[in-house]
Amino acid sequence: MNAHVELRPGAYADSVTLLLVSRVVQGVDGVAAAQVAMATPLNVEVLTEMGFTVPPDATPNDLVVAIRLADGGSLADALAGVDRALRDANRRTTDAAVVAPHRTTATALRELDDGLVLVSVPGASALVEAMDALDAGRDVMIFSDNVPLDQELALKRTAADRGLLVMGPDCGTAVVDGLGLGFANTVRPGPVGIVAASGTGCQQLLALLDRAGVGVTSALGVGGRDLSTDVRGSSTREALRRLDTDPAVELIVVVSKPPAPDVADGIRAYAATLGTPVEFALLGAGQPDLTAATETVLTRLGREVPQWPVSGRVEPATTGRFLRGLFVGGTLCDEAMLVAAETLGPVRSNIPLLPELALGPDLTAAAHTMVDFGDDALTAGRAHPMIDPTLRLEHLARAAGDDDTAVVLLDLVLGHGAEPDPAALLAPAIVDIRQPVVIAVVGTEADPQGLDRQVQALVEAGAEVHLSNAGATRRAIELMEGVR
Secondary structure: EEEEEEEOOOOOOOOHHHHHHHHHHHOOOOEEEEEEEOOOOHHHHHHHHOOOOOOOOOOOOOOEEEEOOOOOOOOHHHHEEEEHHHHHHHHHHHHHHOOOOOOOOOHOOOOOOOOOOEOOOHHHHHHHHHHHHHHOOOOOOOEEOOOOHEEEEEEHHHHHHHHOEOOOOOOOOOEEEOOEOEEEEEOOOOEEEEEOOOOOHHHHHHHHHHHOOOEEEEEEEOOOOOOOOOOOOHHHHHHHHHHHOOOOOOEEEEOOOOOOHHHHHHHHHHHHOOOOOOEEEEEEOOOOOHHHEEEEEEOOOOOOOOOOOOEEOOOOOOOOOEEEEEEHHHHHHHHHHHHHHHHOOEEEEEOOOOOHHOOOOOOOOOEEEEEOOOOOOHHHEEEOOOOOOOHHHHHHHHHHHHOOOOEEEEEOOOEEOOOOHHHHHHHHHHHHOOOOOOEEEEOOOOOOOOOHHHHHHHHHHEEEEOOOHHHHHHOOOOOOOOOO
């Protein structure tokens, strides 16, 4: 097979557009593999791992077109497919813009009387747009990641002074007045309000509550750093205050990846002053997992706790030594590490529970490992893995080919904003994996991807599928009994 790589200086498109272009080109007759992306360091690394040689003078301002031809494939046809896909993408953008979009948040706000402002720009540019929203007296949801900590602090201090709410930055999931924002699952209205310093942690609660027939009034994402020592729960307090005044909310749940202990204590003390009862789902050593926390919520509401569904069944591992977890959700990765560490001992990760357990840049180690592909360091210059699974699929192939891998643990997160059919790419990747594969699928029956359809595709590919991430992790550990 022949490989072709070319740079197109000054040609720019956003990562989601280029993901779609790459998929179109991969479907051209005679093309074995194709990747069209901006030449950011991370994308260059991915292309190198795919076997492409990127020119050393490539810069993040260059568009790189990498094509591998099958035998008999035509390079001219492949490049024509690239040009055609790029033109179509630009045409869709142009046709959709009947009215020229506003260039700044400030000019857009002049035409809006009220409402939440959603900021989704590169992290380095988010401060100005979010501050414009606060200056206009608006709450703001910052979907952007890679926002510097000092800028988050400045925004949240300003919001606190003005009685406003900053959701985020890196706020992946929210439900506001019944409208899902970011990576939001489709849920019915109900008596629960959620404050989430965690995106996929919130989605796990939404999925489990929905399975139990319990709806959610609001889910206010406050950003993964909100309960850190630096931010100290600024937005969490404001979100709690607002849900406490909502007569439709009977019970509030605070969910977070492992918080700073003293900050968590302060939030518990604040919650005790509210009129609405508050349940906590704060991950950490010795704390309940998210499924157990959901079961406590259901019991407190007087609802029956259902059997969490499991589809398919895999046989125990017969070879290998280590559990390999590959996640698109950071909180799901945190939870899996906490559950696994109780039985398996230390787990290495790019978001480690302890600094000494950090993985190197190749994200591999001769140890139990769990990788969060949605971490900021891996999303600079590329779409989140819930949109673009390329990087995780590359590492999945590597883990499956490692004789030390005993069991593979994955997550698949559904909802608005995520891939329209994630199992279509993941299922073929796991068909030939010789190790047992366990997957937590986080979603609801009303999600646009079709929960049952996604689960069925993964089961047919040979995986065992759980709705509970904690349950999937415990099952993966159980499958290792014979090789531990």
